[in-house]
Amino acid sequence: MDADFIDDDLMQRNLLLRLLDPATRAALAPHLQRVPLVVRERLYEVREPPQWAYFPLSGVVSMVAEMPDSPTSVVEVATVGHEGMIGLPIFLGADLTPGFAFAQVPGEALRLPAGALREATAEPGRLSRVLHRYTQAMLSQVYQATACNRVHTVHERCARWFLQTHDRVGADEFELAAPFVAQMLGEPVAVVRVVTAMLQQAGFIRYDGDRLTVTDRRGLEGASCGCYRIVADEYERMAASA
Known part of the structure; x- marks a missing residue:
């Protein structure tokens, strides 16, 4: 898409770009492309050089x-x-990616060529500072998820995962297939169906195996483990201190 469409208001739909000063956003704008996030479409592959950095505007x-x-x-x-x-x-100077990434919930993103990101962060500046703080928040999320997957019940982990998705989607209803949820939680589909039925019976969600609606956000938070709040607080600190 033409760079003329990448205006400042659009860029600020992404938190990291919003945390930048106007001059830094203006310098990045000509290099950005607006692209769709298509469910299951891979953004990069395992142990391959990443070609783009993606700043989601919506979706997960x-x-x-x-x-x-x-x-x-x-x-x-x-x-x-x-x-x-x-x-x-x-940003960290790696040649290869340790895993792969794909769209879980459809949306849009602004993508930046890898070379443009390296050039923009070659010297200390606002973008580097924001991405350093984001790296800390991301590490916190990975650490907490690792501990959560080892210690907490599938019921708690499922509630946490729904909350995190709800935060990022920004809508109470979204597409989420049961086999996909099972794969992401590392559990059999039958187990996920039992857990989601329990959450639905409690009145926290409505779920038909393809679309999920959050009906009681506070109740869902109560069903989740404390890991959800720990990670959410870390991202709030990132936004406040970047």
């Missing part, structure tokens, strides 16, 4: 680790929405 992206002894088995390590960026390996 899953960052996933692939098991080397079973390529069909994957584990979600983090999710990214309008609060973040996909492409931290570029």
